[in-house]
Amino acid sequence: MWPIRKSVWRHRTARGTHGAEHRGGEHRDEDHRAEQHHAEPGLDAGAAYAYLAGRALLPNRGLPLNLDQVEDIQVNTSAAERRAATLVTRRTVKKEWQAAWLLRAITCMDLTTLSGDDTAARVQRLCAKARQPLQHHLVEALGIESLNLKVGAVCVYHVFVETAVRALEGSGIHVAAVSTGFPAGLSPLAEQVAEIRRSVEAGADEIDVVITRAHVFGGQWQALYDEVAGFKQACGPAHLKVILGTGDLTTLRNVARASMVAMMAGADFIKTSTGKESVNATLPVGLVMTRAIREYAEQTGMAVGFKPAGGIRTAKQSMDWLALMKEELGPSWMQPSLFRFGASGMLADIERQLEHFATGRYSAEYRHPIA
């Protein structure tokens, strides 16, 4: 259907554009391994970027804005809320499966520090945790040494990109930079674009940008499209993660329409929140965004990733979100290439749950090294 051999992303890392080559190489291995089990018969296993219901998908290259399609989108709030509420009661994972899911959640985490008082030392500490999210004794107890477990990425402000790149060298862990006047996203466009370029040059693999929410309120879809397309162009080979600020958008229909426009404009990921809004990632918002991703994939054959961020703190929540991805999109979206958590605090709870699984005793937060 789409005879692609390798993802755009891997081409970039293979060229060694901005990071150590073996970093990209490691990622490729992990992706390959994870894809094998759900590769469809008759398809070249590991060749496709992702699968949706058996169909091989390409990474997103964007599309011209199709306003009719955007405006046709309908979301019924009560029904979406009901689905989100019952989805997590319809699915549960227990015992070793739960341990496996929690480990998967760790690999999908963007460990993040975005505070005004961040320092280089703080970022280095975070990177150390990113490399070794679980204590050795736990890794051994779970028998998962071969997984070489690490988080998906470390997410920092531009000024700490180089610090993070250095601290993560050789780990294969991506560095993500928040950009475009995060979290308001209201600095002049030229500055936003320049900021993205600077972060990419400094070695960021991923750029998390914030859209101008006013474009959504006003239904100025062309303006939103142009904005995101501009960001995408500035990103060059880096992955663009577009934050919709869903807590500000007020309606699920706005969320769905903004998701679709961002994808048409070339977003590699769509992301719920900056973590700074009063309402962050909720399951109904996640449901609506994943459905938009599905619709886009069905229509275009291109896969866009999803990142819920903010307000996700517990191991239970991580499994709910993974179940949402499995149910609405399928296993390709349970991997770091297409799914990330913007949730740092969640790691501590996952560690405690895994400790409980391994030892049968409930653990305390202070017994696990902090990020």
Next chain:
Amino acid sequence: MSIVEKFLNMEYGPALEDPKEALAWLDRHARRFGHFIRGAWQQPDAGEYFDSTDPSTGEPLAKIAQGSASDVDSAVKAARAALGPWQALTPHARARYLYAIARLCQKHSRRLAVLETLDNGKPIRESRDIDIPLVIRHFYHHAGWAQLVEKEFPGHTACGVVGQVIPWNFPLLMLAWKIAPALAAGNTVVLKPAEFTSITALAFAEICQEAGLPAGVVNIVTGDGRTGEALVDHPDVDKIAFTGSTEVGRIIRKATAASHKKLSLELGGKSPFLIFDDADLDSAVEGLVDGIWFNQGQVCCAGSRLLMQESIAEKLTAKIRARMESLRIGTPLDKAIDIGAIVAPVQLDRIRRLVDQGVAEGATCSQPATKLPGKGLYYPPTLLTNVHPTSTVAQEEIFGPVLAAMTFRTLREAVELANNTVYGLAASVWSENINVALQVAAQIKAGVVWVNCTNMFDASTGFGGYRESGYGREGGREGMFEYLEPAWFKNAPRLKASKPASAQEHTDDDAGMPAIDRTVKLYIGGKQARPDSGYSFPVYGADGTLLDEAPLGNRKDIRNAVEAARKAEGWGKAAAHNRAQVLYYIGENLSQRAAEISARLARVTDEKQAEEEVRLSIERAFAYAAWADKFDGAVHNPPMRNVTLAMNEPVGTLGIVCPEEAPLLGFLSLVLPAIAMGNTVIAIPSETYPLIIGDLYQVFDTSDLPGGVVNIVSGRAAELMKVVAEHDDLDGIWCFKDESAGATVKALSIGNLKQVWTNEGRAIDWFDAAQSEGRWFLQHAVQVKNIWVPYGE
């Protein structure tokens, strides 16, 4: 399999609910249950037992007693003995018992959920999150009604001993729907659970013991259809409440026809699920999951008939097929299962047979690739496309996880297809346009309409059907009325059997000028019509003199009258204000002609009664003109973000067999409330004085009553009422004659299960407005449609 492998696979893995506690409870009862009678376990008289099995494994769970007629008799006696003391309690005391039951159901909620899943095969998620919470809510809500019953239902009294027969699809929930309102209203109960699923009813019996409920207030007799039959036939039962198939509903209607048992029936359905092109399609697909794949589709109100707008059909069916792939089918105790086991082999056979028949008739069958468990009774989620209204699978209730899909072009066609069924239980409408959604909701013939949602239930909101889906409502204020009766009516004296008037020796002493011949005709479609038969029959005065000849209507006249009444149904959609104006005008015109009408009527009654009938008729016209725009529905408050509009809709086209004892007032006391609420009517006037037609049509014609709203066919009432009772295009029949007339119309009403309301052979004082005017009449003239409208943006 190592954690690494599980990490790579990301499968769900098993998540079994441990049934240990529930099984231990069965063991404590030695896996053998008698009946629960007089507050204690009682072994069956005949000593017969049968197995209740787990449909997911075929393993027997417990031995259940087979109830015989003598077991039923023992239970009814216990309920009868308990009735007086139960009614002697204060409402508050009864409320305490119901409250205690609610609390105990909550305390034992997981045991009840696990037992339900073991016995029925439904996923534990459903029994845990839906069935049992609704049971608890039902008892809490009705603890409230028990407390308020005297204040909120003044002048009413409980029916007495109630016999209740419930189905296997929601065993404990159906028990709660039956027992909670019955007890709240002050009845005592004999309940028979379905033979496949008796266990939670028996667990409930233990809860009654624990709550200290007085012995005999709740009795549970288990067994198969024979036990149910014995209960329905028992002469000392005052009311039967049944939930189950339309087929058995018919049998029960017929079996109780000659009795005075009040009857409520909640029967089958083939509920439409309409999706318009502006709907949120992904949410609508989830709606289908909750609509047809809930409880393996074994739901009377399942959205089993999908009607999709043509323009979105292809896209939608693709989404449905994709969604079916991710439904998980398997052992019901697994907490992450969407579809569990089918209740019994006989049901699985039925599903298979009907799907095979659908395919044989040309339907395309889609099922997911999901593997079914190796043992146990399972059926995969199924979508049938290329289905037409003529297809068996579009008409017959399958009661399985099978969705039959058809398309429509316009809103009008959608409504037409939706209503193209003998059932009328529920409907689900999906559109983001509130105008479309509410327009459709208003036009669909169903007791429950869910807008952008489906299978929502709550104790505060009535549930029940139109047409062959039964009558009566369960839940809410409307449900309480099923277990209450006006106190005066319960104690009203028997009406004497009516004797047709006959010729007496008489002398014609009017030697003066010959009168101008006055020919009274039938009144059909707003026109005077000669009877099809071409015959007339004599009408005699009180003194035996031949007054005149009345037209002798026959079945063809009834047929014509029904057609005319159907055509006049726009009356029901007219503004209530306009109906009120017409009713006032009727009063005004009666008043103008009072003297002449009264004079003519006096020839069969007497002067005093005639004058009184006319005077009160005018008053009655005013009363129902007043009521026309005041007998409002309600807005219920289920515990969710939602408004539920309980709308009083006309029953439709009614046949009214008028009483003999008050030829004018009796006629108008029934016809006026019917038309005030928007029904159209075929009335059979008293045989004593059918000539009243002549006066009535002059009044109606001059009062702007649209033609066809009231049609009057005189003749031999005993024959005409049979035609009316059997007519499948009538929605209801009211019969206010003697006992045998009531029994006849009840028995003959089963063709389309039209609603039947009779005086149960009791005398009604038509001259006493407290008895013969008001809410009681209006309640029978409407059926409640509950429209659920969730909101939020």
